[in-house]
Amino acid sequence: MKNKLLLVSMLTLLTVALIAVPAMARQGRGGHHGGGHGQGMGPGNGPCGMGMGSGMGLGFGPFWLDDSAVKDLGLSDAQIDKLDALHQAKQQDQIDLDATMRKAHLAFQNTMRADAVSEAAAKKAADQVIAAQSKLMYAQIEYQIAVRNILTAEQFDKLQDLRPMNRDRRQSQRVGSQNSFPRGR
Numbered sequence: 001m002k003n004k005l006l007l008v009s010m011l012t013l014l015t016v017a018l019i020a021v022p023a024m025a026r027q028g029r030g031g032h033h034g035g036g037h038g039q040g041m042g043p044g045n046g047p048c049g050m051g052m053g054s055g056m057g058l059g060f061g062p063f064w065l066d067d068s069a070v071k072d073l074g075l076s077d078a079q080i081d082k083l084d085a086l087h088q089a090k091q092q093d094q095i096d097l098d099a100t101m102r103k104a105h106l107a108f109q110n111t112m113r114a115d116a117v118s119e120a121a122a123k124k125a126a127d128q129v130i131a132a133q134s135k136l137m138y139a140q141i142e143y144q145i146a147v148r149n150i151l152t153a154e155q156f157d158k159l160q161d162l163r164p165m166n167r168d169r170r171q172s173q174r175v176g177s178q179n180s181f182p183r184g185r
Contacts, residue, residue: 062083063159064079064080064083072162073151075151075155079150079151101133104125104128104129104131104132108128108129112125
């Protein structure tokens with residue numbers, strides 16, 4: 001009975017985790033500016049003000065494909081070429097990482113559906129799902145850092161100001177700091 005309760009608890013926790021990660025991944029798609037279709041990093045709540053979405057874009061695609069953003073940021077042709085190459089490589093890797101995660105999740109579901117569920121097999125399948133999710137997250141972090149490394153510090157700051165969510169947040173912070181009333185957090 002205890003084993004069954006433990007496995008049900010594990011299944012519940014893993015299911016919540018499996019639902020939360022893809023939901024966070026979709027955060028930058030569609031609902032926010034910069035969201036769109038496809039894989040990549042877009043505006044959101046991730047590190048550097050970049051979450052998962054469509055190519056770190058300002059609209060529906062990578063920001064370096066937006067002529068006004070290129071002009072505002074002062075991107076060189078060499079930077080645009082590097083960003084394009086990085087983005088294409090990231091999309092290729094993303095396909096493999098997504099497939100690995102989906103396969104691990106399917107294996108976990110099949111393990112948990114068995115008539116006699118082995119705790120060791122369930123934990124091993126859960127570990128594979130978690131490992132696949134970690135690889136996906138690390139790849140996203142590496143991409144964000146690589147994009148940041150292509151931009152100068154000034155360009156990155158300007159990019160943050162160009163993003164509607166960040167621009168609105170920074171403007172409210174500036175207005176709030178001029179206000180003599182204390183702000184709640």
